[in-house]
Amino acid sequence: MLHAVVTGNVWATKRVEGLPHGAFLEVQIEGTDSRLIAFDVLGSGVGERVLIATGSVAAAWFPGKPPPIDALIIGAIDDPASAG
Numbered sequence: 327m328l329h330a331v332v333t334g335n336v337w338a339t340k341r342v343e344g345l346p347h348g349a350f351l352e353v354q355i356e357g358t359d360s361r362l363i364a365f366d367v368l369g370s371g372v373g374e375r376v377l378i379a380t381g382s383v384a385a386a387w388f389p390g391k392p393p394p395i396d397a398l399i400i401g402a403i404d405d406p407a408s409a410g
Contacts, residue, residue, distance in 0.1 A: 327377055327378065327379055327380075327400075328355050328356075328377070328378040328380065329355070329356040329357075329375065329376075329377065329378075329403065330353035330354060330355050330356060330362075330364070330375070330376055330377075330378050331353060331354050331356060331373065331374070331375055331376070332351050332352070332353050332366075332370050332371060332372050332373060332374045332376060332399075333352045333353060333354050333361065333372065334351070334352040334372060335349065335350070335351060335352070335372070336349075336350035336351065336352055336363055337350075338350055342394060344391065344393055345393050345394070345395075346365075346367065346388055346393055347367070348365050348366055348367040349365075349366045349369075350363050350364075350365060350366070351363070351364055351365075351366045351370060351399065352364075353376065353378065353397075353399075355378075356375070362378075362397050363397065364376075364378050364397040364398060364399050365384070365395045365397065365398050365399065366398075366399040367398075367399070368399055368401075368402065370399055370402060374402055374403075375402070375403035375405075376399045376401065376402055376403060377399070377400050377401040377402075377403060378397055378398065378399055378400065379397075379398050379400045380396060380397050380398075381396055382396075384396055384397055384398035385398075387400070
């Protein structure tokens with residue numbers, strides 16, 4: 327699992343058939359200069375810290391035939407200062 331920060335949206339008006347509803351977001355892996363495109367079903371926004379699952383685990387989360395996704399945003403990292 328990776329920690330990352332959402333850095334931008336990736337607009338893809340044409341998609342392969344069978345891709346679930348969600349958005350493509352560009353993320354930067356924390357502590358590196360590495361960026362990747364992750365699929366988001368949570369509604370994450372730019373600047374938000376997120377957790378990323380990669381590889382076959384990312385695609386296996388979806389029911390039925392796994393979609394062609396190899397990076398999936400699976401959670402938002404809460405700011406400890408704002409936690410109740």
